[in-house]
Amino acid sequence: MNVRPIFLLSLLTAFLLPRTGSAQELSAEVRQSIGNLLNATAQKEISVGRIRIDSVATEGRTLQLFANMNCAYIPFREKNVAEIYKGVSALLPAAFAKYKVQIRTNNHSIEELIPRALRSKKEKRASTFNPAVSVPLVTDVSTPYTPTHGLQNRHIALWQSHGWYYEPKLTRWEWQRARIFQTVEDLYTQSYVLPFLVPMLENAGAYVLLPRERDCQTAEVVIDNDGCLGNRSTYTEHNADKAWTQGDGEGFAHLRNQYIDFENPFKEGTFRTIETIRKGKESTAEWIPEIPADGRYAVYVSYQTLPNSTDDALYTVHHKGGVTQFKVNQRMGGGTWIYLGTFGFSAGQDNACKVTLSNRSAKAGRTVTADAVKIGGGMGNIARRPSVMPQADYPYETSGYPRFCEGARYWLQWAGMPDSVYSESHGKNDYTDDYKCRGIWVNYLAGGSSVNPKEKGLNIPVNMAFAFHSDAGTTLNDSIIGTLGIYCTKGEKFANGTSRYLSHDLTDLVQSNIVHDIRTLYEPNWSRRGKWNQSYYEARVPQVPTMLLELLSHQNFADMRYGLDPRFRFTVSRAIYKGMLQFLCSQYNMDYVVQPLPVERLSLRMTGEREVELTWSPVADPLEPTATAEKYIVYTRIGDGDFDNGTPVDKNSYRTTLPADVVCSYKVVAVNKGGKSFPSEVLSAGYATNAQGTVLVVNGFDRISAPADFTIAATDSTSLAGFLDDLDHGVPYLRDISYIGKMKEFRRSIPWMDDDASGFGDSYGNYETQVIAGNTFDYPAVHGKAILKAGYSFVSCSLSGLSPDPSPAGRGEVTPLNEYRYVDLILGKQCQSKMGRGGVTALEFKTFSKETQEAITAYCKQGGNIFVSGAYVGSDLWDNRLAKAEDADKKFAMEVLKYKWRVGQAATTGKATSVASPFTAFTGNYSFHNELNPDTYVVESPDAIEPASEGAHTIMRYTENNLSAGVAYSGDYKTCIMGFPFESIRTEAERDALMKAILSFFNPQ
Structure with a gap:
C-alpha cells in the first residue's frame, strides 16, 4: 500500500479546513446569545427565520462565526455592523478578548453585505458591473437638457409580472393570476411600471427595454418598405448624393394579420441600406402613416445591424407638437422594435405627421439601414391553439385583447425574437414560456456585448434587470403582508465574471427605499417581509444584476387599500427608481442626484x-x-x-x-x-379679440386617490352589488390601465372571495377589461376653450395659488381674485380622501379649505362673480363619511355661495336640464359622463344642491328625478354652483352653450 498520497491528502485537508483550536471552547449558550443578538437586529428591520451560529473557527487571531442563511437577509449598514460586532465581543469569553471577530453568512462577512452605494469607503478592487458605453441605444437629440449624475447611458431591462395567455388544456385565453379587487396581477403591476417607474427612469436618462407592449393604444399602424398591410400608409425614399439600395439579408415584412407557431415577421421581408455622409445633400427615407384616430401613439423603429453600421442614425418624428429627433445606435438592437417615444398624431394621412431617417452622420462611409416603423400598441396578433390535441382540430385564435395585456411570450414573437427566446417549451406550454422568456430575453439583448460576450444577441450592454410582481403571500388576518425581495447568487459569477452577489446589493437598496418611504409617508407598520436568495427562474437566469420584487399581496385587503392609490404607486415607483439609481451609480463610482x-x-x-x-x-x-x-x-x-x-x-x-x-x-x-x-x-390662457372681459380659471381639482373601500357583513348580494356601484371609484393619475372591468353580474355576497379552481375570479362575476380615465390635470383648457368662444379672455392658476403658504419661506405670490370680475373654480371630483387605512396621515383634497373659503368670501364681498362646479360641492361638506361635518363649512356654502346640500348620489343617468327661473340665460339640456370610460373621469355620484337664501334659485335639475342640479344667486354679487363638473359634460357644443349662459348671467348685455 502506498501511504504517501494518503499522507499528502491528510496534510492538504488539515490546511484547507478551518482550524477550530480554542473555538471549540465557545459554548452553546454563547452561540445562542450571539444568535439572539442577530435576531434582535434583524427584527428591527426585516422578517426572517431564526438566525443561528452553525459553526465556529479560528483563522490565526480571527474568530470566525458562521451564521445560517437567514443572517444574510439582514439589511447591513456600517452602523448596525459596528453595533453587532460590539455586542458580540461583549458576549465572548475572556479567552477571545484579543481575537478579531468576523461573522460570516452565505460565504461572505457581514461587512461585505453592506451595499457598495452605502459604504463610506469604496474598495477600488471590489466587483462592479459597469459596462463601458460611449453611445447608448437611443439618444433624444431634441431634449433641452442632459442629466450628468443620473442614469444616462444606462440600459435597464424591466418587466411587469404576467399577462393574458393561452392555456391549451382549457383551449382558451385567460389571465395567469386571479381577478380580485377589480384588478389582476397581470395588469396591476403595469399600473406602477408604465405610468410611473418607466418615465422616472427615462427622466433620469436611462433607456428602458420591456418584453411586453408599453403602449395601451389599441390601434396600430405598421409602415414598411415591403408594403403596408391593411392601411394606406406609405414608405418613400428620397435620394441625393447617395442612393438607397436593397440590403443583403432578411428584414421585416407584415404579410399577415396573425402569426402562428414560430412565424417571425422579421425573417419574412427585406430592408434598405445607404452609405452615410458628413457633408453634401442628405438622402432620406419616410414612413407616412394613416392614423385611424386622433391620439397619442408610441413610435417604434426597426433596422438591421451590420458590421459597418453607424452609431448615430438620425430619426425625426413629425407630430402634433412639432419635430423631435433621435440618434439611434444601429450597431446594436437590429432586427426588433426599438422604442423612440410617444407622440400625438392627427387622424388621417398627413405629410405633417411622419417618421423620417437621414443618412447624415458624424462619420461618412458607414451604413444606415431602414426597415419598418410601428406606431401604436395594437391588438394581439399571435394566434394559438393546442399543440397536441389529436381528437379535435382546433382553430388558431388570437387573444382578442389589446397587446399590452398579453404576456411577454407574444410580444417577443411579434418583436422578432428567436423562438428559442420566447418558447423554451417548443410551443407546448405558454405559461412556462412566459415567465422563462423574460430572463432569456435579457441575455439575448446583451448577447455579443461585454455584458454577455459568449452568446449571440443584440449587443445591448444591459446594466440590470428588474421583475415587478405583487404576490408576496397571504394571511388569515387583516395585517399587511408587505414587501419581499428575491435575488439569486447561484453560480456566483455572471457571464462577464462579476459577482452575482451584486443582485443582493440591488435587492437590498430597492427594498430598503420602498419600505422606508412607505413607512415615512403612509404606513409605519408596513412590513419588510424579507430578502430571499432563491433560485427563481426570473432571478437566476439573467446574466446581469437582477431583482425580483414582490411589492405586496394583491390578494390582501390591508395591502390593497394602499396599492390601489395612485399616490402610493408614485411613491413606490420613485423608491424603486432611487434604489436603482443608487445601485447603478455605485457601479460606476459616481455620485448620484x-x-x-x-x-x-x-x-x-x-x-x-x-x-x-x-x-x-x-x-x-x-x-x-x-x-x-x-x-x-x-x-x-x-x-x-x-x-x-x-x-x-x-x-x-x-x-x-x-x-x-x-x-x-x-x-x-x-x-x-x-x-x-x-x-x-x-x-x-387665451386672448379673445374684442374681449368682453377676462375670466380667472382656478384649477381646484388635484385629487388622485384609490376607490372607496369598506368592510361590510352582507347577506343580500343584490344590495351589496348596488352599494358597490354607488361608491366612489376614486381618481386615477391620468388613467388607470389595471382595471379589470366593471362587474356585470354579481353572484356572491363577498366580492373578493371565490370557489373556482383558480382561487378567485369567474364564479362571482363577468368582467370587461378597459382603460379608465382619471385626472389629467388639464381642465383649464377645456373651460378656457368655451370661455374664448363666449367672447372672453382667460388666464388660470392652481388652487394653492389662492392663499398664502403657511411655511416661513413662502412659495411665491398669491393670485389676487379681486383683479378679475369673473372666476371659474374647477372642483371636479375633489373631496376629502384618505390614504390606506386612514388615521395615519391627514385627509387630502377638501373642496373648500379654510384658506380657499377666506379668499372666496373676500372676493364675493367685493362684488365678484364666481362659477363653481364639482361632483362633491355639497356632500364633501355635509356628508363625507371620512370627516365630521363642520358648521363653519356649511355656513360658508349657504351664506357665501348661497347653496345647500340635498343628497349625494343624486343621479344615475348622467342627464340634466335647465328649468324656469328668474335667470333666463340658462336654457338647454346637458349630459355628463356617469360611467367608467377611457376619455373622461367618471361622475358616478353627483350632488343634488338647493338654493339656501333669498335671491338664489334652481337653474337645472337631473332629468330622472327632478332633484336640483344647479343653483344661481344674484345679489350684491353673483354665484353659479353646479352639482356635477363642467368638464365632464359630454359634448363641446353643450359646454359652449352652458359657459355662454353662465357668463351672460354674470354680465348681461
Missing part, C-alpha cells in the same frame, strides 16, 4: 394686452436632500396640438405672447443633474 419632485403653485397672469407670465414654485423632497430643482423646462401647446420639446429657463417664471383666439397651454418640469421631474398640472 435624484430628480426633483413636480413643481406646484402655478399661476398664469396677464402682464400686457397679450403677454402672459407663468410662475411656479419648486417642491422640496423631505426624503431626499439631492432632489433639488436647479432649472426648469416650460412646455407649450397651441390649440388642439401637442406639447413641444420645451424651453429651458433658469428661474421660476416664464413670459410669452399669446396668439389671438386660441387656447395656449403650459406645463413645467424641474430639472437637476439627476434628471427631470414629472410634469406639473397644465395651465392655459
Whole structure:
C-alpha cells in the first residue's frame, strides 16, 4: 500500500479546513446569545427565520462565526455592523478578548453585505458591473437638457409580472393570476411600471427595454418598405448624393394579420441600406402613416445591424407638437422594435405627421439601414391553439385583447425574437414560456456585448434587470403582508465574471427605499417581509444584476387599500427608481442626484394686452436632500396640438405672447443633474379679440386617490352589488390601465372571495377589461376653450395659488381674485380622501379649505362673480363619511355661495336640464359622463344642491328625478354652483352653450 498520497491528502485537508483550536471552547449558550443578538437586529428591520451560529473557527487571531442563511437577509449598514460586532465581543469569553471577530453568512462577512452605494469607503478592487458605453441605444437629440449624475447611458431591462395567455388544456385565453379587487396581477403591476417607474427612469436618462407592449393604444399602424398591410400608409425614399439600395439579408415584412407557431415577421421581408455622409445633400427615407384616430401613439423603429453600421442614425418624428429627433445606435438592437417615444398624431394621412431617417452622420462611409416603423400598441396578433390535441382540430385564435395585456411570450414573437427566446417549451406550454422568456430575453439583448460576450444577441450592454410582481403571500388576518425581495447568487459569477452577489446589493437598496418611504409617508407598520436568495427562474437566469420584487399581496385587503392609490404607486415607483439609481451609480463610482419632485403653485397672469407670465414654485423632497430643482423646462401647446420639446429657463417664471383666439397651454418640469421631474398640472390662457372681459380659471381639482373601500357583513348580494356601484371609484393619475372591468353580474355576497379552481375570479362575476380615465390635470383648457368662444379672455392658476403658504419661506405670490370680475373654480371630483387605512396621515383634497373659503368670501364681498362646479360641492361638506361635518363649512356654502346640500348620489343617468327661473340665460339640456370610460373621469355620484337664501334659485335639475342640479344667486354679487363638473359634460357644443349662459348671467348685455 502506498501511504504517501494518503499522507499528502491528510496534510492538504488539515490546511484547507478551518482550524477550530480554542473555538471549540465557545459554548452553546454563547452561540445562542450571539444568535439572539442577530435576531434582535434583524427584527428591527426585516422578517426572517431564526438566525443561528452553525459553526465556529479560528483563522490565526480571527474568530470566525458562521451564521445560517437567514443572517444574510439582514439589511447591513456600517452602523448596525459596528453595533453587532460590539455586542458580540461583549458576549465572548475572556479567552477571545484579543481575537478579531468576523461573522460570516452565505460565504461572505457581514461587512461585505453592506451595499457598495452605502459604504463610506469604496474598495477600488471590489466587483462592479459597469459596462463601458460611449453611445447608448437611443439618444433624444431634441431634449433641452442632459442629466450628468443620473442614469444616462444606462440600459435597464424591466418587466411587469404576467399577462393574458393561452392555456391549451382549457383551449382558451385567460389571465395567469386571479381577478380580485377589480384588478389582476397581470395588469396591476403595469399600473406602477408604465405610468410611473418607466418615465422616472427615462427622466433620469436611462433607456428602458420591456418584453411586453408599453403602449395601451389599441390601434396600430405598421409602415414598411415591403408594403403596408391593411392601411394606406406609405414608405418613400428620397435620394441625393447617395442612393438607397436593397440590403443583403432578411428584414421585416407584415404579410399577415396573425402569426402562428414560430412565424417571425422579421425573417419574412427585406430592408434598405445607404452609405452615410458628413457633408453634401442628405438622402432620406419616410414612413407616412394613416392614423385611424386622433391620439397619442408610441413610435417604434426597426433596422438591421451590420458590421459597418453607424452609431448615430438620425430619426425625426413629425407630430402634433412639432419635430423631435433621435440618434439611434444601429450597431446594436437590429432586427426588433426599438422604442423612440410617444407622440400625438392627427387622424388621417398627413405629410405633417411622419417618421423620417437621414443618412447624415458624424462619420461618412458607414451604413444606415431602414426597415419598418410601428406606431401604436395594437391588438394581439399571435394566434394559438393546442399543440397536441389529436381528437379535435382546433382553430388558431388570437387573444382578442389589446397587446399590452398579453404576456411577454407574444410580444417577443411579434418583436422578432428567436423562438428559442420566447418558447423554451417548443410551443407546448405558454405559461412556462412566459415567465422563462423574460430572463432569456435579457441575455439575448446583451448577447455579443461585454455584458454577455459568449452568446449571440443584440449587443445591448444591459446594466440590470428588474421583475415587478405583487404576490408576496397571504394571511388569515387583516395585517399587511408587505414587501419581499428575491435575488439569486447561484453560480456566483455572471457571464462577464462579476459577482452575482451584486443582485443582493440591488435587492437590498430597492427594498430598503420602498419600505422606508412607505413607512415615512403612509404606513409605519408596513412590513419588510424579507430578502430571499432563491433560485427563481426570473432571478437566476439573467446574466446581469437582477431583482425580483414582490411589492405586496394583491390578494390582501390591508395591502390593497394602499396599492390601489395612485399616490402610493408614485411613491413606490420613485423608491424603486432611487434604489436603482443608487445601485447603478455605485457601479460606476459616481455620485448620484435624484430628480426633483413636480413643481406646484402655478399661476398664469396677464402682464400686457397679450403677454402672459407663468410662475411656479419648486417642491422640496423631505426624503431626499439631492432632489433639488436647479432649472426648469416650460412646455407649450397651441390649440388642439401637442406639447413641444420645451424651453429651458433658469428661474421660476416664464413670459410669452399669446396668439389671438386660441387656447395656449403650459406645463413645467424641474430639472437637476439627476434628471427631470414629472410634469406639473397644465395651465392655459387665451386672448379673445374684442374681449368682453377676462375670466380667472382656478384649477381646484388635484385629487388622485384609490376607490372607496369598506368592510361590510352582507347577506343580500343584490344590495351589496348596488352599494358597490354607488361608491366612489376614486381618481386615477391620468388613467388607470389595471382595471379589470366593471362587474356585470354579481353572484356572491363577498366580492373578493371565490370557489373556482383558480382561487378567485369567474364564479362571482363577468368582467370587461378597459382603460379608465382619471385626472389629467388639464381642465383649464377645456373651460378656457368655451370661455374664448363666449367672447372672453382667460388666464388660470392652481388652487394653492389662492392663499398664502403657511411655511416661513413662502412659495411665491398669491393670485389676487379681486383683479378679475369673473372666476371659474374647477372642483371636479375633489373631496376629502384618505390614504390606506386612514388615521395615519391627514385627509387630502377638501373642496373648500379654510384658506380657499377666506379668499372666496373676500372676493364675493367685493362684488365678484364666481362659477363653481364639482361632483362633491355639497356632500364633501355635509356628508363625507371620512370627516365630521363642520358648521363653519356649511355656513360658508349657504351664506357665501348661497347653496345647500340635498343628497349625494343624486343621479344615475348622467342627464340634466335647465328649468324656469328668474335667470333666463340658462336654457338647454346637458349630459355628463356617469360611467367608467377611457376619455373622461367618471361622475358616478353627483350632488343634488338647493338654493339656501333669498335671491338664489334652481337653474337645472337631473332629468330622472327632478332633484336640483344647479343653483344661481344674484345679489350684491353673483354665484353659479353646479352639482356635477363642467368638464365632464359630454359634448363641446353643450359646454359652449352652458359657459355662454353662465357668463351672460354674470354680465348681461
